[in-house]
Amino acid sequence: MKLPPPDPSVRLRARGATANPDGRFETLRREIDPDAWSDCAPVPEDQRLLRTEVRIERPRTILNRVSSPDLGFDRTINPYRGCEHGCVYCFARPGHSYLGMSPGLDFETKLIARPDAPKILERELGRRGYRVAPVAIGTNTDPYQPIEHHHRVMRGILQVLSDWNHPVSIVTRGTLIERDLDILSDMAGRGLVHVGLSVTTLDAALARRMEPRAPTPARRLAIVRTLAQAGIPVRVMVAPVIPGLTDHEMETILKSAAEAGARAASWILLRLPHEVADLFSDWLERAEPLRARKVMDRLRQMHGGQDYDPRFGHRMRGQGVHADLLSHRFRIAVRRLGLDGDLPALDCSRFRRPPRKGDQLSLFE
Template sequence: MFYHGAMSHSQRFVPQDRRPGRGAASRESGRFERLHYEDTSDGWDIPEELPPLRTSVSDERPRSLINYVASPDIPFDRTINPYRGCEHGCIYCFARPTHAYLGLSPGLDFETRLVARPDAPEVLARELRSRRYRVATLAIGTNTDPYQPIERDRGIMRACLEVLRDFRHPVAIVTKGTLIERDIDILSDMAGQGLARVGISVTTLDAGLARRMEPRVPSPARRLATVRRLSEAGIEVRLMVSPVVPALTDHELEAILAEGAEAGASAASWIMLRLPHEVSPLWQEWLAEHYPDRAARVMARLREMHGGQDYSATWHTRMRGEGHYAQIIAQRFRKAARRLGLDRDLPPLRCDLFRPPPRAGDQLSLFDAT
């Protein structure tokens, strides 16, 4: 049945035995939905065991792929997403609210009802061939992780990388997925030409905390091993301490940086926990379930940094907050990064090598023929 208005906790909460390996605890409808749905008894007094939630994948045929952004506080202006939703299930993921645009829940739907875009490589190549296109670094992984588990079977990210390699197009990738090691052959070739770099996110070194907070992400130790493998292959890696969670992971900041430096990272960055839109209630549900003794302290720190709100989207401060606590974290990061040699700016990726590859039937120029 359906009704108007917000659901109560008991109506939208999914029992723990039905969501093994999931980050969110509920599947409330997105903020754009006029109607909200709830389960109700059919009147029969018969015990019913519902199965665990499974991951489902549907396909989308995009007309365009490159998404242009105009945020003044990020170092790129275009992104692509091979997938919508992310099976990694990180409870803090700031991309969860994007599932509301699909009429789906930013909670459990975000990590169980995924959308793959199998035509992405062809659409990307078409857009890069446009005479109106002007090259600049393309970011992948800024919304949902391109190396989440379904990439192993679908291979859409690898096919997109092949397009970028063939066009000699610069790319910056952010991931928690160790499946990126599969693509070292492409990435090392591109990195050798100044066309690729990778950011690996490590939120905590505590495997138990990571399993609860990022349920389907490889362990912290495994991600650090990926940093090492990429670095040894000549690919510059930025260690991303992201997000820093007040009263939960903030004490690990220096240790994470030290482990990243030892693994071969070239630089480092950090971002404070962000709770836009539906992420805040989902995060607070998670805290109440897993860390009830720290919930009030975590939220108090976050509100201190955002003028009393759970989150503020103000440019230039939204990713790190303001106030005394935010300043302390920033100072600790700067000191540790400087000591470990991770405080340097990586050189910009090259745009001057960009050239659409010839297609079958294209007439080569005299310069190409020589």
């Protein structure tokens, strides 16, 4: 599907998408007629810039149960919906369609914060019959995206998890994680936290076009180093691997991450579910026109002729000769660099309700 043309009344700065295609559940379609603007008064320059908006959501529950056999966890927390990093390939973009918004520009400019998340989480952890297991945060949108600086939802969630001795695995590429080193390092000392840092490319210019508001590759490696020095187990995630565009960097990324202090590594193939396929193809034609056809052809070869194969066991790795080659290269590189082991197991045995005022404390803890 061809994307609609950019809105001529809007000026974009550091955005991944250029258009707002309708979500797949919409019954009506919006079309922009560029010629219609010729008879209109020009929009003042200071009003044309598309800015980030944040709305507040008050959810009834915050722990999401998942059952995918591709994943190593069964519950997640999402402090935010949408992500200002604006990574054009983000597989989470289609989630905005459920909210009646576009997976395009809306996903990176119309964000939703959940400030009550820590309070709701504490209530859910305290329910009779709750069974502890590691919770994953950042598997959908980044919990340390820029709006966390103001809303501090993730820090509140971390504090609750720390108070309850609840294990957590965090995925991010945001610098704000360094703000929470006090909580994270304390939790790491109790075996309660892992962090995964995703690195797509070491090419700063490519990263700026593809991930316009995410930290630079060098800055992400600096985060790995900071976390490692604080005693926090870190996994580098070469994700997503984009065949024909970033796949040649796999070994270099892994080497740089090992030098920064990462203890383990993983990789995930580019995923283009639903509307993301058109958004990414459009970006390729604009940003990498000479490589666009090669990238999409190679990706389709790894997904059985489709832009994306959603089947469990295939969606994150692909299949065929090129997918097998990537897996083989990864195994050799991590073995050589000492990144082929697992991070220390998270400790579920410490989980308990934190003491309240007036409680009788144990003499043996």
